[in-house]
Amino acid sequence: MTVRQDIRSFRIPVLCGPCKARHHGVCGALDPDQLVALAKTSSRQKREPGVELIGNAEAIGSYSNVLSGVVKLTKSLSDGRQQIVGLRFAPDFLGRPFKVESAINAEAATTVSLCTFPKGAIERMMKESPELQNRLLKQTLNELDAAREWMVTLGRKTALEKVASFLLMIARNIDPAVDPAARSACFDLPLTRVDIADFLGLSDETVSRQFTRLRADGLIRIENKRYVTVDSVSRLEQRCGG
Amino acid sequence: MTVRQDIRSFRIPVLCGPCKARHHGVCGALDPDQLVALAKTSSRQKREPGVELIGNAEAIGSYSNVLSGVVKLTKSLSDGRQQIVGLRFAPDFLGRPFKVESAINAEAATTVSLCTFPKGAIERMMKESPELQNRLLKQTLNELDAAREWMVTLGRKTALEKVASFLLMIARNIDPAVDPAARSACFDLPLTRVDIADFLGLSDETVSRQFTRLRADGLIRIENKRYVTVDSVSRLEQRCGG
DNA sequence: CGTTATTTTGACCCTGATCAATAAGGGTGG
DNA sequence: CCACCCTTATTGATCAGGGTCAAAATAACG
Numbered sequence: 001m002t003v004r005q006d007i008r009s010f011r012i013p014v015l016c017g018p019c020k021a022r023h024h025g026v027c028g029a030l031d032p033d034q035l036v037a038l039a040k041t042s043s044r045q046k047r048e049p050g051v052e053l054i055g056n057a058e059a060i061g062s063y064s065n066v067l068s069g070v071v072k073l074t075k076s077l078s079d080g081r082q083q084i085v086g087l088r089f090a091p092d093f094l095g096r097p098f099k100v101e102s103a104i105n106a107e108a109a110t111t112v113s114l115c116t117f118p119k120g121a122i123e124r125m126m127k128e129s130p131e132l133q134n135r136l137l138k139q140t141l142n143e144l145d146a147a148r149e150w151m152v153t154l155g156r157k158t159a160l161e162k163v164a165s166f167l168l169m170i171a172r173n174i175d176p177a178v179d180p181a182a183r184s185a186c187f188d189l190p191l192t193r194v195d196i197a198d199f200l201g202l203s204d205e206t207v208s209r210q211f212t213r214l215r216a217d218g219l220i221r222i223e224n225k226r227y228v229t230v231d232s233v234s235r236l237e238q239r240c241g242g
Numbered sequence: 243m244t245v246r247q248d249i250r251s252f253r254i255p256v257l258c259g260p261c262k263a264r265h266h267g268v269c270g271a272l273d274p275d276q277l278v279a280l281a282k283t284s285s286r287q288k289r290e291p292g293v294e295l296i297g298n299a300e301a302i303g304s305y306s307n308v309l310s311g312v313v314k315l316t317k318s319l320s321d322g323r324q325q326i327v328g329l330r331f332a333p334d335f336l337g338r339p340f341k342v343e344s345a346i347n348a349e350a351a352t353t354v355s356l357c358t359f360p361k362g363a364i365e366r367m368m369k370e371s372p373e374l375q376n377r378l379l380k381q382t383l384n385e386l387d388a389a390r391e392w393m394v395t396l397g398r399k400t401a402l403e404k405v406a407s408f409l410l411m412i413a414r415n416i417d418p419a420v421d422p423a424a425r426s427a428c429f430d431l432p433l434t435r436v437d438i439a440d441f442l443g444l445s446d447e448t449v450s451r452q453f454t455r456l457r458a459d460g461l462i463r464i465e466n467k468r469y470v471t472v473d474s475v476s477r478l479e480q481r482c483g484g
Numbered sequence: 485c486g487t488t489a490t491t492t493t494g495a496c497c498c499t500g501a502t503c504a505a506t507a508a509g510g511g512t513g514g
Numbered sequence: 515c516c517a518c519c520c521t522t523a524t525t526g527a528t529c530a531g532g533g534t535c536a537a538a539a540t541a542a543c544g
Contacts, residue, residue, distance in 0.1 A: 073390075075390060075391070075393075075394045077394065077398060077399075077483050077484050078483075078484030079483070079484065081398040081399075081483070082398070083393055083394040083397045083398045085390040085393045085394065086390065096383065096387075097379075097383065098380055098383060099383075103387060103390075104390065130372040130375060133372060133375050133376060133379055134375060136379060137339075137375055137378060137379045137382060138340055140379060140382045140383055140386060141338065141339065141340065141341075141382055143386055144382060144385055144386050144389060145338075145345060147386060147389040147390060147393065148315075148317060148327040148328065148345075148346065148389060149317070150393060151317075151325055151327045151389065151392060151393060151396060152317045152319065152325040152327065154393060154396040154397045154443065155325045155396045155440075155442070155443025156319060156323040156324070156325045156443060157319075157323075158531080158532095159531075159532065192490070192491090193490075193491060193492095194490085198397075200397070201396065201397025201398060202532075202533090203532075203533055203534075204490095204491080205491090205492080205493085205532090205533075205534080205535095206531090206532055206533075208491060208492055208493085209492085209493085209532090211491095211492090212492070212493085224541075224542095225490070225491065225540080225541065225542095241319050241320075241321070241323070242319055242320035242321070400499080400500095401499075401500065434522070434523090435522075435523060435524095436522085436523095444500075444501090445500070445501055445502075446522095446523080447500090447501075447502080447503095447523095447524080447525085448499090448500055448501075449523095450523060450524055450525080451500090451524085451525080453523090453524090454524070454525085466508095466509075466510095467508080467509070467522070467523065
């Protein structure tokens with residue numbers, strides 16, 4: 001490690017040092033000075049499952065980075081029907097720039113830790129730093145790709161294909177190394193059956209039945225309701241409806 | 243009109259003068275010099291319904307603005323099931339920055355005219371102009387909002403609610419003045435029944451049946467298969483499932 | 485160890501898919 | 515201008531995937 005790197009490291013806020021968001025999230029777009037300025041106004045928060053982070057039609061007062069855990073973004077119809085329209089994992093950015101109020105709900109799906117900034121601080125920095133805007137644009141484009149992928153799942157896949165696709169998506173997000181023909185994967189489901197149903201546009205009973213079916217076919221094993229093992233990722237992929 | 247405005251106008255490429263994209267699209271972010279530079283490399287194109295504009299997994303060689311008509315963005319499963327994941331109206335931008343190849347298909351839904359630029363020209367300009375990136379970010383965020391709205395429709399609405407929501411969305415895009423409690427609206431459907439089905443995750447027969455039902459209930463009138471009149475927009479809204 | 489929340493399983497029904505036939509446009513050429 | 519053809523849309527009959535309601539089982543928790 002050179003002296004120069006030491007000097008640079010000293011200028012980075014202590015909390016940001018090991019932070020995922022600084023490496024792969026939006027903070028990676030900031031130089032040390034900006035990082036210091038932002039860190040002064042930021043605060044760490046921990047939230048338990050089920051806690052609402054952003055309410056529908058609520059004024060947006062702050063933005064956050066997800067540091068750990070999973071946040072679900074939901075929309076509901078007036079009669080209570082609900083749809084999960086996105087999931088945020090670390091180190092995703094949470095918030096909707098350029099809008100005064102939110103059109104969606106954000107809720108902690110698991111225990112979540114967040115790094116929260118006041119709205120104004122981010123917006124000021126966005127004006128100054130094209131690099132930050134660039135990061136946000138890239139993340140937003142990726143979100144859009146993901147949303148479109150799910151539109152296909154919601155509109156055209158069968159219940160079994162939906163559940164298989166969901167498992168694969170979670171596996172890949174929990175452990176990004178799953179992709180390259182990984183033989184097996186195991187993980188804790190961050191969502192309840194009801195949540196999964198709201199994500200896939202199904203009833204929770206149907207989700208449960210498809211789990212049972214995948215288990216009966218030897219594609220997955222389930223321990224303690226939440227812990228899932230996929231023995232052959234490629235066999236699961238075949239059930240996703242290509 | 244002042245002299246100064248005359249001078250400015252002279253510097254704007256003739257074709258761009260009356261162009262929607264210059265006022266409300268991404269070109270609005272460019273100053274006259276940039277506009278001239280871009281116009282030199284751009285070309286106008288007209289495409290007939292059904293023509294593929296961007297193929298799946300095809301290298302992206304260019305970006306476009308939609309000047310008139312409607313473009314549908316689709317994704318398909320390997321067995322042929324198809325889902326429309328977005329519609330682009332004038333003056334929307336068409337293309338996926340930062341990706342080498344497209345994950346979706348783009349196809350003319352109606353007769354479409356486009357203003358097309360080489361990939362490199364836009365990307366160079368994006369680096370120079372934070373304002374252009376800002377426009378793209380805003381459009382992308384709006385697309386994402388729209389995609390999420392449709393995820394609710396796809397996942398949680400009934401066939402009737404889906405069709406009603408679709409009609410309302412089209413009405414609002416064709417004539418943005420429809421929103422504020424407009425009493426009635428009429429327009430040509432830019433999509434066939436099959437397209438609408440692919441958009442809503444239904445079969446075309448079901449789409450047809452819901453049209454019939456809305457007509458029987460006196461909510462819409464249909465002439466020549468394509469021309470729709472909505473007598474009471476608010477009554478239609480009530481069928482959208484809030 | 486009882487209590488409660490979550491998940492699984494079962495029985496039945498309904499919405500929307502599928503298959504098939506008919507009707508309505510729309511365009512073309514005589 | 516009309517007859518014909520071909521595409522697109524409507525309507526009908528039947529069926530199945532997934533929803534709903536209800537009960538049992540399992541897990542989590544004090």
